Amino acid sequence: MGALLEIENVSLQFGGVKALSDVSYQIEKGEIFSLIGPNGAGKTSMLNCISGLYRPTNGSIRFKGQEILNMKPFKRTTLGIARAFQNIALFEHMSVLDNLKLGRHTLMNSGAISGGLYFGKASKEEIEHRRAVEEVIDFLELQEIRHTPVGTLPYGLQKRVEVGRALALEPELILLDEPMAGMNNAEKEVMAQFIIDMHEIKRMTVVLIEHDLGVVMNLSNHIAVLDFGKLIGFGTPKEVQNNPEVIKAYIGEKEVG
Numbered sequence: 001m002g003a004l005l006e007i008e009n010v011s012l013q014f015g016g017v018k019a020l021s022d023v024s025y026q027i028e029k030g031e032i033f034s035l036i037g038p039n040g041a042g043k044t045s046m047l048n049c050i051s052g053l054y055r056p057t058n059g060s061i062r063f064k065g066q067e068i069l070n071m072k073p074f075k076r077t078t079l080g081i082a083r084a085f086q087n088i089a090l091f092e093h094m095s096v097l098d099n100l101k102l103g104r105h106t107l108m109n110s111g112a113i114s115g116g117l118y119f120g121k122a123s124k125e126e127i128e129h130r131r132a133v134e135e136v137i138d139f140l141e142l143q144e145i146r147h148t149p150v151g152t153l154p155y156g157l158q159k160r161v162e163v164g165r166a167l168a169l170e171p172e173l174i175l176l177d178e179p180m181a182g183m184n185n186a187e188k189e190v191m192a193q194f195i196i197d198m199h200e201i202k203r204m205t206v207v208l209i210e211h212d213l214g215v216v217m218n219l220s221n222h223i224a225v226l227d228f229g230k231l232i233g234f235g236t237p238k239e240v241q242n243n244p245e246v247i248k249a250y251i252g253e254k255e256v257g
């Protein structure tokens with residue numbers, strides 16, 4: 001396995017606030033990687049730098065060896081990076097199916113008008129989009145709610161559709177910002193199994209932000225720990241659990257996990 005994503009000396013500043021300070025780490029191809037840290041530590045900012053929503057003040061972010069720091073978010077999507085948001089970013093009056101289809105819009109070459117009017121290139125593209133969307137519906141077990149407006153679904157299922165919207169892009173690297181937030185234990189278990197399947201069946205590289213440390217320790221191959229924008233720990237779950245700085249800064253006197 002080699003590095004899929006290389007983060008090097010990344011800093012991000014908002015006025016006087018240093019959201020990220022000189023952060024460096026690597027994410028290996030095919031792993032489940034978690035970003036943890038207390039509230040305001042810089043986790044979402046980090047994900048935003050990877051997906052292109054924020055541009056770091058300094059540093060380098062390389063995806064498969066290519067510098068992506070100045071690349072627009074949609075360009076990063078076409079390279080194979082997709083992201084699910086912490087706050088659900090779906091169209092609530094539209095069905096599950098239509099939300100997933102819209103998720104693939106960035107990948108469409110022929111545009112909505114020609115896609116609707118012409119056959120040939122457009123219809124081939126449409127078939128390809130439909131295949132990808134149907135695969136996500138199968139994978140995330142959304143068959144029974146495919147025509148249901150997203151806004152009428154329970155929160156846990158809306159989160160699942162939000163993850164599905166990113167999955168529909170068939171990314172190599174999927175960024176999941178708190179996919180289990182607000183879920184009960186049973187819902188968390190289901191989502192955890194989907195994440196394992198993304199890794200084991202779809203061979204995706206998964207980056208996860210999650211506050212439930214039990215989940216993080218169980219799922220992750222590697223973990224990066226942020227505190228006040230600084231990387232204070234990095235390693236396997238065991239290494240992170242035994243890192244005195246992590247124990248002190250993140251958990252106080254309690255043990256991690």
Ligand SMILES: Nc1ncnc2c1ncn2[C@@H]1O[C@H](COP(=O)(O)OP(=O)(O)OP(=O)(O)O)[C@@H](O)[C@H]1O
Pocket residue numbers: 014017018019037038039040041042043044045046
């Ligand atoms: N767009 C922004 N404008 C100004 N400050 C920001 C912006 N985004 C993040 N910050 C600041 O950067 C710091 C890191 O925030 P960030 O949301 O990345 O932390 P987090 O670890 O994801 O927190 P949480 O666990 O609460 O989601 C915070 O001090 C936050 O207020």
